[in-house]
Amino acid sequence: MPDRSFGRALRRLRLRRGISQEELGFRASLHRTYISQLERGLKSPSLKIVRQLARALGITASGLVREAERAQ
Amino acid sequence: MPDRSFGRALRRLRLRRGISQEELGFRASLHRTYISQLERGLKSPSLKIVRQLARALGITASGLVREAERAQ
Secondary structure: HHHHHHHHHHHHHHOOOOHHHHHHHHHHHHHHHHHHHOOOOOOOOOOOHHHHHHHHHHHHHHEEEHHHHHHH | OOOOOOOOOOHHHHHHHOHHHHHHHHHHOHHHHHHHHHHHHOOOOOOHHHHHHHHHOOHHHHHHHHHHHHHO
């Protein structure tokens, strides 16, 4: 799974929920600029961050990773 | 999901395959001591490492994370 796929999945799920990078950052206790870097595939997250993002999106961490696998 | 759950899942899957920490490390291009630290919950992996470990175990990254969620 290329690193870009996680970012694409994150962006798709965020947009599906109709929330901004700022709102997702607020919900996940992460800075908006970090969300932006993740979505563009410039940063690779730790499993801990994947969990925080998944919780903020209302899905499981495995569900978020599976979405990234589908995005390949 | 507490950090220990990933390590427990990793250990369980490795033992189910009947391979040593050294063999898993070799397959995943990671040092045996790092595998040991992960299994004991002393290190938290990046998503990239989760993918390497999953590939070495013959499962998907989302499958490995799901196993950790089950291990809670």
